[in-house]
Amino acid sequence: MRLNLKIWRQAGPGAAGRLEDYTASDVSSDMSFLEMLDVVNDSLVRQGKDAIAFDSDCREGICGMCSLVINGVPHGPDRGTTVCQLHLRRFKEGDTITVEPWRARAFPVIKDLVVDRSAFDRIIIAGGYVSVNCGGAPDGNAILIPKEISETAMDSAACIGCGACVAACKNASAHLFMSAKISHLSLLPQGQVERYRRVVAMIEQADADGFGSCSNEGECEAVCPKEISISNIARMTREYVRAMLVAGK
Amino acid sequence: MTTRVRVFSSSVGTKLLIGITGLALFLYLVLHIGGNLMVFLGRDVFNQYSHMLLSNPLIPVIEIGLVLIFLLHVYKTITMFLGNRKARPIPYEQKKYAGAPSRKTLASSTMILSGLWLLVFVIIHVSTFKYGTEYEAPGTGIRDLYRLELENFSNPLTVGFYVLSMLVVGSHLRHGVASAFQSLGATHPRWTPRLLVAGKVAAAVIAGLFMAIAVWAYATGARS
CATH class of the missing domain: 3.10.20.30 (Beta-grasp domain)
Incomplete structure (x- = not known):
């Protein structure tokens, strides 16, 4: 053709x-x-x-x-x-x-068609990690996680960080990307140590890098190759409020 | 780690403030239309109702709160809009609607325009009604807002401006109501789809009733 x-x-x-x-x-x-x-x-x-x-x-x-x-x-x-x-x-x-x-x-x-997406790396560096104990590898099933929690966390973890959400958003917002990472880690026991620090640090980093805010149009979800839902963005907001009120971050 | 002020200037804190002030203004509109519907019950009931509000000492305090909420909503949305524009300095040569499940509509794309229209509208509206001519209802000594309303809406241009402005209100609420809940972090697999529909219905009902009052007042004034 x-x-x-x-x-x-x-x-x-x-x-x-x-x-x-x-x-x-x-x-x-x-x-x-x-x-x-x-x-x-x-x-x-x-x-x-x-x-x-x-x-x-x-x-x-x-x-x-x-x-x-x-x-x-x-x-x-x-x-x-x-x-x-x-x-x-x-x-x-x-x-x-x-x-x-x-x-x-x-x-x-x-x-040409190549863009520098290291701003996403900086957001991950700011908070997209978990602390682990040194030493021997832990048993894979040592921490029990309810099926529905692990499934929801996996849905968020499916994000491949391509940046289509930013590209589609009229505000060039990174909220869907950030919220997927924050949801994935905050839902799981392993992500609790940095839970409140993470959400504040990642949002501050995204704002500093010049991404826009969110208008709740959901264009991001529509183009996401992993179909990450904007309910993650709402969860990120809840995590942020919790960090402000409960943890006093 | 971070101060409260910085929290509310962050992209998520901004959404929280816009969402909560937006919902408060929506709640005010629900009360406003509820009260205004009393105009259909006749001159006396409507004037009594407005007198009850005007003579309540709590009302000026609530009004000041409402003005502050309104100004905060306007300030945060305008600054967010300007910040968002900076986030994409070079536009696309071609950009299309991404399709379902996107909630993008003409209403959601024009929130800043509908909002600015409403800012101007509210100034005109308050100056022509709240600060309009002070008639006295015959034999009661209370303000005759009913007469003012019929007079204001005796001009077809005013009615046209109000009908158009209520379309703008409907457009703003069409996206704004459900969006405010999302901004506050409220989502639910079963309830969010219903909320999206309810937001659109509320927008249509509120805008429709306000329009009906303007048209009714024009028709009633023309008859008498």
């Missing part, structure tokens, strides 16, 4: 960028979106041109590296799917597809 592409090209962090037209001709409908970009890049390299820079790693929907806004929606039109799991059969012959990077002050463009 043949597709027309409008792809954001930007030479570097400070450079001005613009959408440039490309054609993906003779690509298979069974290809993933990233494989199609590989084919386009192969042709660019053969012509001696600069390949389009984009992030990817596992290409099986679990690493959170791929990060493209396709036709105005982060990760493209399929629900609960990363770009690497999006296939060309989702498009029609001759379609024009716009491809842009995540856009947020906290995620500056490095080159």
Whole structure:
């Protein structure tokens, strides 16, 4: 099949960028979106041109590296799917597809479609960890956790930190990402030691990095490849209130 | 670790303040429409009701509280809006609605505009009613707000402005009511979907009743 592409090209962090037209001709409908970009890049390299820079790693929907806004929606039109799991059969012959990077002050463009997501790392460094005892490995079932709690925590832990929530949010807010991490750890016994310190530190870090606030529209949940619910954001608020009132943080 | 002031200037603390002040203003609107419906019971009942409020010494205290809540809501939403704009300095070339389960609507996307409209509306509304002409109801010595209402709504332009403003109120509440609960951390797998519907129904009912009063007052004034 043949597709027309409008792809954001930007030479570097400070450079001005613009959408440039490309054609993906003779690509298979069974290809993933990233494989199609590989084919386009192969042709660019053969012509001696600069390949389009984009992030990817596992290409099986679990690493959170791929990060493209396709036709105005982060990760493209399929629900609960990363770009690497999006296939060309989702498009029609001759379609024009716009491809842009995540856009947020906290995620500056490095080159073309690649953005710097180390702001997420800083949020994790601020509080996304648990304290563990040194010594031998503990027994896996030493701490009993009710099934429903472990399932809820696992739903939150499914977050792969891709940043689509920030990309979709009109405020470029990191609330869904943060709340998934905070929920995951605060629900489990292992996360109790830093429970109140964590929520305050992570929110302060996100605010300092220039992410916006939350308007409760839920665009984040709609584009999240792991379908993390915005009920996590409400839980983060409850944790924050508890930290303020109970723990006096 | 952090001070209380910093707590309320954080992105989550800001949501908490906007949510709680928003809910308080919503509660006020429910009481307001409840009282205003008495206009349908006739001049005497309506004037007696307004006199009961005006002569209550607690009312000025509540009014000051209401003004402070209103100003806090306006201040926090405007500063949040400006901060949010800074969070994405370079816009998308193409941006689309992400689809279900997103709650994004025209109402949710225009909260700042509907809010600013309502700020102007409230100033006009309070100055034309609360601080409007002080008529005295014949033979009672109390204020004749009924007459003022019929007079104010005798102008079709005023009625049009009010109907339009009530559409804006409905739009603001359509997103705002349920959103306030989410901002305060209140979610529940069974109750949240019902709350989302209830918020929209409340928005339509409140806006519709206020509109009905304006139109009714116009029609009643035209008849008499």
